[in-house]
Amino acid sequence: MDFGPYLMLATLEGAVTAAVLALTASGLALVFGVMRVVNVAHGEFFMLGAVLAWWVTNMLGGSAAFGFAVALIVVPVLVGFLAVVTDMTVLKRINYDPERTIVATIGILYIFQQVTLMTYGPDARPVVPPFNTRLALPWIEFVDGEISLYWPWGLSITSYKLAVIGAAALVLVGLWVLMTRSKLGLLMRATEQDRDMALAFGIPVERVYALVFGLGAAMAALAAVLIVPIQQAHYLMGHDPLLLSFIVVIIGGLGSFPGTILAALLIGLSDGVISVFFSPTLAKILATLLVALVLVFRPQGLFGARDT
Amino acid sequence: MTADMRKSLLLHGGVLLGLLALQYVLPAYHHGNLARVMVLASYAMGYNLLFGYTGLLSLGHALFFAAGLYGTGLAISQFGVSAGVALAVGVLFGTLVGIVIGALALRTEGVAFMIVTLMFAQAGYLTILYFGQYTRGDEGFVIALADRNISGWDLSDPSVRYFAAFIVFSAALLMCLTVVKSRFGKVLIAIRENEERARMLGYNVDRFKLAAIGLSASLAALSGAAYGVLFGYVGASFASVQYSILPLLWVLLGGAGTVLGPLVGTLFMFYLIDLSSGITTAYMLIAGVVLVFLTLFAPQGLMGELRRRAIRWLP
Numbered sequence: 001m002d003f004g005p006y007l008m009l010a011t012l013e014g015a016v017t018a019a020v021l022a023l024t025a026s027g028l029a030l031v032f033g034v035m036r037v038v039n040v041a042h043g044e045f046f047m048l049g050a051v052l053a054w055w056v057t058n059m060l061g062g063s064a065a066f067g068f069a070v071a072l073i074v075v076p077v078l079v080g081f082l083a084v085v086t087d088m089t090v091l092k093r094i095n096y097d098p099e100r101t102i103v104a105t106i107g108i109l110y111i112f113q114q115v116t117l118m119t120y121g122p123d124a125r126p127v128v129p130p131f132n133t134r135l136a137l138p139w140i141e142f143v144d145g146e147i148s149l150y151w152p153w154g155l156s157i158t159s160y161k162l163a164v165i166g167a168a169a170l171v172l173v174g175l176w177v178l179m180t181r182s183k184l185g186l187l188m189r190a191t192e193q194d195r196d197m198a199l200a201f202g203i204p205v206e207r208v209y210a211l212v213f214g215l216g217a218a219m220a221a222l223a224a225v226l227i228v229p230i231q232q233a234h235y236l237m238g239h240d241p242l243l244l245s246f247i248v249v250i251i252g253g254l255g256s257f258p259g260t261i262l263a264a265l266l267i268g269l270s271d272g273v274i275s276v277f278f279s280p281t282l283a284k285i286l287a288t289l290l291v292a293l294v295l296v297f298r299p300q301g302l303f304g305a306r307d308t
Numbered sequence: 309m310t311a312d313m314r315k316s317l318l319l320h321g322g323v324l325l326g327l328l329a330l331q332y333v334l335p336a337y338h339h340g341n342l343a344r345v346m347v348l349a350s351y352a353m354g355y356n357l358l359f360g361y362t363g364l365l366s367l368g369h370a371l372f373f374a375a376g377l378y379g380t381g382l383a384i385s386q387f388g389v390s391a392g393v394a395l396a397v398g399v400l401f402g403t404l405v406g407i408v409i410g411a412l413a414l415r416t417e418g419v420a421f422m423i424v425t426l427m428f429a430q431a432g433y434l435t436i437l438y439f440g441q442y443t444r445g446d447e448g449f450v451i452a453l454a455d456r457n458i459s460g461w462d463l464s465d466p467s468v469r470y471f472a473a474f475i476v477f478s479a480a481l482l483m484c485l486t487v488v489k490s491r492f493g494k495v496l497i498a499i500r501e502n503e504e505r506a507r508m509l510g511y512n513v514d515r516f517k518l519a520a521i522g523l524s525a526s527l528a529a530l531s532g533a534a535y536g537v538l539f540g541y542v543g544a545s546f547a548s549v550q551y552s553i554l555p556l557l558w559v560l561l562g563g564a565g566t567v568l569g570p571l572v573g574t575l576f577m578f579y580l581i582d583l584s585s586g587i588t589t590a591y592m593l594i595a596g597v598v599l600v601f602l603t604l605f606a607p608q609g610l611m612g613e614l615r616r617r618a619i620r621w622l623p
Contacts, residue, residue: 102367102422114596288428295427
């Protein structure tokens with residue numbers, strides 16, 4: 001394959017990564033933005049989403065599309081509910097103290113991960129995609145000064161991957177509408193800006209917190225359901241999304257929604273392209289160091305505004 | 309105060325004597341375990357200096373432990389130096405890494421400090437994997453039996469190993485006691501309690517914090533280096549996130565800001581995991597449950613609760 005088609009293929013694959021990453025990371029950013037706590041167990045909600053999607057599709061049997069459609073609705077709700085329970089039993093009781101929350105969510109991470117290991121087992125299991133047509137893509141070439149199209153071998157994408165990108169975009173627009181146009185979003189933003197003042201105005205802050213924590217976890221679970229037909233479900237799969245989400249949220253400016261989306265696109269797309277030129281391990285080392293240094297020297301993120 | 313000091317000397321002297329005496333009583337399996345616990349407890353004590361006394365929560369201490377471990381291991385396997393020299397190389401290397409990372413990470417505070425240290429440790433872990441040619445990555449490498457002796461003492465021999473672990477542990481314990489009782493230690497505690505006030509009183513808070521990280525990292529590196537030569541295995545898992553979480557867990561369990569807490573926590577957790585791993589492969593579940601319950605119900609840990617309820621003078 002020539003360089004052009006090759007780059008296009010890497011970009012398309014990167015777009016799928018970016019779409020899923022944007023969903024996961026905006027869940028983390030939402031929780032950080034409104035509640036001012038770092039949820040280290042976020043990756044485990046992602047993992048639970050994938051594993052539960054496998055359970056649901058397997059228990060229902062029937063056609064792949066039907067099982068998947070049910071999983072797409074049921075799994076995020078289940079995971080969100082689990083997160084709400086976690087919030088009310090653990091986080092609320094330690095008063096959302098930032099440092100103790102990190103320690104507690106590390107504990108929760110191990111609990112979810114190890115319970116999954118005990119019940120689901122150490123195997124990686126696939127979920128059948130609901131539809132999976134291979135679409136060959138054309139590329140432009142110049143023959144004797146005239147533009148013509150041809151179909152290079154290997155330049156293709158599946159319809160499912162396109163659907164993932166579309167679905168992620170749809171959900172993100174939905175989240176944005178929820179945050180900016182609805183009453184609920186107003187309550188969340190009020191809580192985010194000033195917790196005590198919100199409380200004084202009669203906003204049920206604790207309920208908003210539980211809801212936001214559940215919503216954040218549901219976003220991660222939804223991302224996992226979308227990706228699980230492409231990537232198998234495994235009890236340790238929460239680690240990479242957590243780290244990447246951290247990176248995205250930090251680069252994007254902690255708690256900034258547009259920044260998070262932009263950073264997810266940047267990281268997701270460049271992840272594919274960088275991996276072509278460097279070894280994946282080196283790419284990860286550079287990305288991790290970059291993020292650490294961004295936090296050290298530019299704590300408001302690359303896209304965040306400096307507040308005084 | 310002097311009466312308390314005498315009591316404290318008696319207590320810690322007694323613990324050390326007890327550990328020394330146990331060596332002649334314990335069956336082989338627990339004998340080996342206790343040697344391991346003493347080395348790991350030194351790591352936890354280093355962590356405690358930073359977390360328990362200075363109030364800085366690092367999630368990247370595995371980097372310093374691994375720097376000691378790999379500094380020593382690679383010095384032996386790649387450059388063929390003797391175990392004694394390699395041990396010193398490991399400790400120096402770990403301390404240096406600690407000071408450099410500390411200087412960078414201290415520009416942030418609170419949650420950002422935790423994430424930055426986590427990220428640096430993750431980069432360190434990946435670096436070990438990246439240079440798999442020398443480090444053999446995840447699989448790790450074994451330090452040859454012949455290389456594991458210091459001036460004729462064979463460190464792989466169980467009783468020599470126990471003594472060596474005991475020496476490492478005693479050195480760490482004495483260092484912690486001295487630091488905690490010194491003016492330097494009092495300033496660290498002042499920073500933990502109220503950083504702004506300490507700054508206002510004229511202390512150079514940043515320099516004290518950096519010194520605390522350096523000390524803490526040097527103990528972590530000492531523990532890592534000793535682990536390498538005593539148990540002969542150097543692997544990337546020691547640099548993973550789990551080994552940054554474990555000292556936090558040990559210290560929280562035993563009691564942050566108590567000198568003996570890390571030993572109690574390490575011992576307790578070691579046997580808890582040892583027993584449960586006989587029943588299930590998901591033994592880290594125990595660690596998770598303990599962490600959650602500690603943050604919920606006993607943020608002071610075992611020795612912390614003991615100090616609060618009974619023994620007020622516990623350092």
